[in-house]
Amino acid sequence: MSTRETPSGTAEMNLTRHCPLVSCGREVKRGERIATASAPGLGDIHAPCAGTVEHVDPYRIRIAIEDGETVSPEVLDGQSGPGLLARLRELGADVPACDQVDTLIINAMDEEPGIRSRRTLMADRLDILQAGADALVRGYVPVDTILAVPGGVRESLPGMEVKVLSDQYPQTLDPLVAKAVTGIEMPDNTLVVGLETVFHAGLIMDTGLPVMETMVTVGNSARLITLGTPVGEILTNDGETIRDGDRIVMGGVLRGIAAASPGQGVDRSTTALSLVRNPAPVAVDAACVGCGECVRHCPARLDPSMITSYAEFGQYAKAEAEAVDACFECGLCGFFCIARRPMLQYIRLAKRELAKAKAQLGEVTQP
Numbered sequence: 001m002s003t004r005e006t007p008s009g010t011a012e013m014n015l016t017r018h019c020p021l022v023s024c025g026r027e028v029k030r031g032e033r034i035a036t037a038s039a040p041g042l043g044d045i046h047a048p049c050a051g052t053v054e055h056v057d058p059y060r061i062r063i064a065i066e067d068g069e070t071v072s073p074e075v076l077d078g079q080s081g082p083g084l085l086a087r088l089r090e091l092g093a094d095v096p097a098c099d100q101v102d103t104l105i106i107n108a109m110d111e112e113p114g115i116r117s118r119r120t121l122m123a124d125r126l127d128i129l130q131a132g133a134d135a136l137v138r139g140y141v142p143v144d145t146i147l148a149v150p151g152g153v154r155e156s157l158p159g160m161e162v163k164v165l166s167d168q169y170p171q172t173l174d175p176l177v178a179k180a181v182t183g184i185e186m187p188d189n190t191l192v193v194g195l196e197t198v199f200h201a202g203l204i205m206d207t208g209l210p211v212m213e214t215m216v217t218v219g220n221s222a223r224l225i226t227l228g229t230p231v232g233e234i235l236t237n238d239g240e241t242i243r244d245g246d247r248i249v250m251g252g253v254l255r256g257i258a259a260a261s262p263g264q265g266v267d268r269s270t271t272a273l274s275l276v277r278n279p280a281p282v283a284v285d286a287a288c289v290g291c292g293e294c295v296r297h298c299p300a301r302l303d304p305s306m307i308t309s310y311a312e313f314g315q316y317a318k319a320e321a322e323a324v325d326a327c328f329e330c331g332l333c334g335f336f337c338i339a340r341r342p343m344l345q346y347i348r349l350a351k352r353e354l355a356k357a358k359a360q361l362g363e364v365t366q367p
Ligand code: SF4
Pocket: 294, 297, 298, 299, 300, 301, 302, 303, 304, 326, 327, 328, 329, 330, 331, 332, 333, 334, 343, 344, 347
């Protein structure tokens, strides 16, 4: 059974699409809500430790940890339907917003090579996963509930049909799992939820408290880490020395994002941490040479060279016309790009800018 690792001096919570609810100097309880989500399907953010808020900007809230109280737990046992899903989001689970779910697929396949978080959750925290899965079933009321696992996983969740699927990347990503399970590309009324979201929902149901920890792969194993724990502190405690020019990658090698600084905290989407020594060459804004490698390898059958060229020059509407929304961010175009263009970064930029523009027009979006 994994034990939880906690930050020593400060906890830093990343704000992605969240609005802060606290200002500097404010004392917070452990579990107090400190930021509210501004996009559907995204959970709110809570203080993972008691303390005093020492920094707030649009991207982060940092808390100096002190002894203090924890918020009172809630009882959610009798709740169901959209009300339960909304409450789970308020308590910090990233529960997708979906009007009708006929088929609920729980994706228990670790998405990228080298990540072991979901496999470890299945082995160590089946009780919490069961509580989370029960809550999601009560919330979405699907006709079918399916657990997608890789070969070799013996554990399952009671009451669920189990499908053993290929774990060869990118078959582990949600859109391809949905296709493998249903036999249909982009099936209607089918929702795929990652196992960490089920775990977070289960923690809420089990403790009555907001989500304050997650399972993260560090090195060759996965362990529970308190949200907000600085990524540099985790690696340093593991004996790593972080030098100038090194990058700390949050997530896998194909889809991960470099931490802005060693002080950046683990968040709910952090499935893995790794240190990349002074990467050279770093991806640069090199020109596309038209080799076609990205097109050949795109599992979504898109033209990543066109999408990223439009994004590079701020032509986001044209990127949208090239179906950038259908990209499921596998990162293979960037991996195979011989010009080393930052493909995934351009794609994420285009999606973010399109979502921002739609939000300004009052359209509901979920990037
Ligand atoms: S990240 Fe690149 S290769 Fe992967 S689906 Fe998107 S466009 Fe295609």
